[in-house]
Structure formats: C-alpha cells, structure tokens
Amino acid sequence: MKAIAPADIIPHQEYERQREAFRANIIALKQRRRMSVGPCITMVFENRATVQFQIQEMIRVERIFDPVKVQDELDVYNALLPTPGELRRYSFNAIHESHQGRDWDCYVTVHGTIDPMTGMVTDIGALDRLVQDRVIKPFDRQDLRQVLGSETVRGEVLAKTIWDRLDGYLSGGTLHNIRLVSARDLVYEVSP
Structure with missing residues (x-):
C-alpha cells in the first residue's frame, strides 16, 4: 500500500x-x-x-x-499500513492491566503469499480465534504481574510473550511483527 x-x-x-x-x-x-x-x-x-x-x-x-x-x-x-502480502489488524482494549489501569493496543502483522481465492494472507477467522484463545482470554482484565510472574510489567516483555504465544500457531502466513501501544509514546515491538 x-x-x-x-x-x-x-x-x-x-x-x-x-x-x-x-x-x-x-x-x-x-x-x-x-x-x-x-x-x-x-x-x-x-x-x-x-x-x-x-x-x-x-x-x-x-x-x-x-x-x-x-x-x-x-x-x-x-508503519500501520500493510504492504503487499501482509495483513495487519488493530485491537482495542486487547490487554488490560487492572492494577496499572492500562489498555493496550496490539498490532499483529502476518506476512505470506496472497491466496488468489480469498485475497488474504491468512484465514482471518482462524487468526482471530488464535489471538482470542492465546492472548485475549489469558490476559484481558488480569493482573499481568501475576500472569507474567513479574513484579513489574514491561512492555517489551509483554510483546515478546505475545509473540511466543502466537509464533508457530498461524494457520497460514508467518508472524512478522507484534506491536504494542500503551500510550502515544509507549510503543513496544517484536520481530524475528
């Protein structure tokens, strides 16, 4: 694009x-x-x-x-715009740190070959279920200090944890980037 x-x-x-x-x-x-x-x-x-x-x-x-x-x-x-062969999505209120009062926006970038039948890099429904099961359900409205086993929640650790929970589980395409945004100046990214 x-x-x-x-x-x-x-x-x-x-x-x-x-x-x-x-x-x-x-x-x-x-x-x-x-x-x-x-x-x-x-x-x-x-x-x-x-x-x-x-x-x-x-x-x-x-x-x-x-x-x-x-x-x-x-x-x-x-940086939010997908390039050819990419699918990007933006999640609102994806992860909430109840004790710190933070909402996280999570961007997932998937690279791959565009399927000529669907025009997509991956099955969006499958990607949504994967993110729901492996990221949202375990983290949403939880005390992330307990979930991550840490006294403080660092954005880069959270981004890497999300990467680890999604990498290798996609039904199509390859995980290319995880980007977390907590506030305008707090951005954390993980790529291979």
Whole structure:
C-alpha cells in the first residue's frame, strides 16, 4: 500500500471545511472493516484512508504545522499500513492491566503469499480465534504481574510473550511483527 506523503495531507483550513464529510465516510468505512472478538474487544483492519484520517485528526488536535513534525506523524502512522502480502489488524482494549489501569493496543502483522481465492494472507477467522484463545482470554482484565510472574510489567516483555504465544500457531502466513501501544509514546515491538 502506498505510504501517505506530506502532499496527501489536507491543509488545516481545508480539512476543517470538509472534516464532517470525511469523518462520516471513515466511520462508515470502519464499520465495514470492524470485527468483534468477544464482548469487549473489536478490531479494525486499517487501510490508507483510515490511517490518513488518524493523521489528519492528530495534526488537527495537536495543531501540528511544522513540516518536520508532520513528517514525524507520517512516519509513525505509515508503519500501520500493510504492504503487499501482509495483513495487519488493530485491537482495542486487547490487554488490560487492572492494577496499572492500562489498555493496550496490539498490532499483529502476518506476512505470506496472497491466496488468489480469498485475497488474504491468512484465514482471518482462524487468526482471530488464535489471538482470542492465546492472548485475549489469558490476559484481558488480569493482573499481568501475576500472569507474567513479574513484579513489574514491561512492555517489551509483554510483546515478546505475545509473540511466543502466537509464533508457530498461524494457520497460514508467518508472524512478522507484534506491536504494542500503551500510550502515544509507549510503543513496544517484536520481530524475528
């Protein structure tokens, strides 16, 4: 998928004029790209339009006008875009540390050959069941200090634990990356 470039960003005043229509289109798009995984968790399969909306909103809310800072936003959000042969998904409230009050967003990247019949790298339903069984159910609303056997929960350890729980269990494709986001500046990644 083509990365979002500075030229793709709608200037601030123009974005304000068309924001409501743009937002309505993205909400409708995300409804079609949203999948429920249990009673408290939904996933949105991101694409170029949904990621551009996130960038536009971040620039709007934080009033980012410096081209260097705009490029920083582009670099962060372009990492969410799948490349050919990849499937990426975004989970909301996937893992909750009840004692620390953290919600984690978990991105799972799978690489592989696109199946010509389905147009997918892996069976999404099987991937959802795998994540539900091996990550969500064991971790959701649990004290992760007890689950991980550690006094403190470090994001990099949690990301590696999730990697270990998924690697080798996919029904198709290869696990390429686990990315956990706890807050805007707390990002943890594991790759082979």
